[in-house]
Amino acid sequence: MSTIKGLVFDLDGVITDTAERHFLAWQRIADGLGISIDREWNERLKGISRTESLELILAEAPTLILDAAGKTQLLDEKNAHYLELIAEITAADILPGIPELLEAAKEGGCRMAIASASKNAPIILARLGLSDTFDSVIDPDALTHNKPHPEIFEKAAQALGLRADECIGFEDSLAGIEGIKRAGMPAVAIGIPTFGQWIPDIEVDATRELDLKKIFSQLAMKERVEG
Template sequence: MNEIKGLVFDLDGVITDTAERHYLAWKRIADRLGIAIDREWNERLKGISRTESLELILAEKPDCLLDAEEKEQLLKEKNAHYLELIAEITAADILPGISDLLEEAKSGGYRMAIASASKNAPLILERLGLSTVFDAVVDPETLTYNKPHPEIFERAAQALGLETQACIGFEDSLAGIEGIKRAGMPAVAIGIPVFAEWLPDIEVAATKDLKLEEIVRKVTMKERVEG
């Protein structure tokens, strides 16, 4: 049985909620293209890359044919809008319960990594005052595959010097949960309806319900039963 020594976190929706800022930035692009998206539609962009997000938006208007250069320009514009919006982020934007969880993890000797599709993760962590808390931040630019492929979670464990089985992954998207489970990690699902093939090991309604000692205990007990 593997002793849990590491914790791997998604960023958006787990450490802080930048989803609204992403939505507003994408909506600005969509409006300019004459494509209607709302907050409910925006849920499908959770956990996927910037390029994939743009392709999903463009799919809403099949006659909107753009070449690679035009798409790249839109991606740059979206990121510029987003950077304006996250400039105001502070430690007050850390989600409820997360500061206590990270503090408990640090004092407990757990190694921690961020596994986020966001290229702006280091900047957001800096704004939140959390840059020194994490031992590693996976750079999505170095990845071959996006979630739900397990690569980002495998790389996070590798960066911590741990086997994936010795880490617990925390996610708020179904694509993320699938990636965690495919990497061989126990998974904690936060605030998502679970009705997929890849079931998490633990579900909580919100970040404020995350109790590290209880999570590690439940994961360890489950491994003993299944092992």
């Protein structure tokens, strides 16, 4: 295994948990269309883009036909609702264990990037007081493919000036884990109960369990065993 020099993080569910706010914003859109979605259904939207999320919701009402302008209007409305909901986010909303992990990474000289499908990542990071913590925030609008394609993780490594195998990816979605592994990065899965084809290198139940020294040690041990 190459020496790890960079860390690549998803945002929602890894750095902070805005999932409930996303759900409430999408639920408001769905309600306006006469579509019912609950929190369990909302799990389908985890890790995918805003446009893909809207298409999944619209698929619940196959007789509802919207043109491109109608869909764009709904996407703008959802984002407006979401921005209202995140207006009160503060550093107190950073998930447990993440401040310590970021500090350990900084002290160890690791470069760090955000690889999130959220177009609002810079706004959220600013509200969390973390804008200066990350060396790069990948713009999802500049990507050709969404997760689970590895593009966003490949771009993150490139932005850090590193190879993919010199970075560790942190994700809380199956789509994200697949993208990390396809990019050639070691993957840390957070709070994912089951896996399919793409198995992470390290699993934790919650962010509070993340410890950078232990992660490095586990990855080194894994390589020795597999080597």
